[in-house]
Amino acid sequence: MSFSATARLVALGVHGEARAGRARDVPAATRRLAARATPAWLRSRTVEALLRRFEAWLLPGIAAHYVARKSVLWQAAQQAVAGGVERVVVLAPGCDGIGPALRELGVDVVEVVHPREARARAQLAAPEAPVARVIADLGAEADVVRRLADDPRPTLWIAEAVLMYLAPAAARALLRGARSATAPQTLLFTAMAPRADGSAGFGDASPWVARWLASVREPFRWALAPDALRRVLARAGFDVIDSANETASPEFCAGEAIYVARRNR
Numbered sequence: 001m002s003f004s005a006t007a008r009l010v011a012l013g014v015h016g017e018a019r020a021g022r023a024r025d026v027p028a029a030t031r032r033l034a035a036r037a038t039p040a041w042l043r044s045r046t047v048e049a050l051l052r053r054f055e056a057w058l059l060p061g062i063a064a065h066y067v068a069r070k071s072v073l074w075q076a077a078q079q080a081v082a083g084g085v086e087r088v089v090v091l092a093p094g095c096d097g098i099g100p101a102l103r104e105l106g107v108d109v110v111e112v113v114h115p116r117e118a119r120a121r122a123q124l125a126a127p128e129a130p131v132a133r134v135i136a137d138l139g140a141e142a143d144v145v146r147r148l149a150d151d152p153r154p155t156l157w158i159a160e161a162v163l164m165y166l167a168p169a170a171a172r173a174l175l176r177g178a179r180s181a182t183a184p185q186t187l188l189f190t191a192m193a194p195r196a197d198g199s200a201g202f203g204d205a206s207p208w209v210a211r212w213l214a215s216v217r218e219p220f221r222w223a224l225a226p227d228a229l230r231r232v233l234a235r236a237g238f239d240v241i242d243s244a245n246e247t248a249s250p251e252f253c254a255g256e257a258i259y260v261a262r263r264n265r
């Protein structure tokens with residue numbers, strides 16, 4: 001088994017931006033993993049130019065969006081570590097390198113990896129700083145988060161581009177699970193907002209994007225407008241303390257926002 005199609009797509013986008021010199025603010029480990037995850041035949045200049053045309057047609061700016069999202073998450077994660085976080089749990093890392101990059105800073109890191117990606121993730125990340133790994137389907141094993149939350153150290157949870165693939169009940173169970181710990185908990189995650197027609201997706205995406213996501217069995221399942229998201233988080237015991245791209249900003253695609261939340265009691 002290999003990486004999910006969306007994890008590979010993110011790596012392809014990040015690698016293309018890195019080659020163009022536009023990914024300097026993401027961790028070096030993220031650039032290295034993206035390069036390793038991108039097959040050689042996709043790295044030629046001709047294929048890259050073709051991919052840029054596809055991008056412009058399907059979802060303009062999505063590769064830059066991935067990089068902007070990863071830059072914001074990396075900055076926020078470093079701030080959390082400077083603020084006393086001793087342990088990080090990265091949910092669904094795909095081909096990303098924030099876990100190994102944080103390990104290099106000296107914090108303990110656990111990655112929660114889908115069973116179908118376990119082997120590929122271990123191979124891809126093998127040359128990086130070693131992190132612990134738990135293999136679990138977050139849609140079916142909500143208890144895994146509760147078990148991981150059972151740790152006395154202040155913990156940062158990172159869920160980049162994963163909650164939207166879970167059924168709403170599973171996403172809520174996951175948030176409640178993170179709250180069950182006694183130590184301070186910070187959440188750093190991204191979430192989709194509903195489009196004008198109520199569907200979950202990027203604002204400028206062609207209808208082919210949703211068709212493709214369905215065809216690779218990774219449809220978006222969870223989307224909440226910022227106010228509704230804050231209410232769901234508050235019920236799960238968290239307050240939003242910072243956010244990016246709730247209202248569309250130029251370096252991002254509209255539709256996916258980044259949130260930092262802290263346990264409120």
Ligand SMILES: C[S@@+](CC[C@H](N)C(=O)[O-])C[C@H]1O[C@@H](n2cnc3c(N)ncnc32)[C@H](O)[C@@H]1O
Pocket residue numbers: 004006007010011091092093094095096112113114117136137138139140159160161162165166
């Ligand atoms: C769009 S990729 C994002 C990967 C990485 N977080 C990033 O932003 O580069 C979505 C990831 O979520 C994972 N995923 C989706 N549903 C999952 C589930 N139920 N349990 C665990 N992982 C899941 C996929 O396997 C994939 O690695």
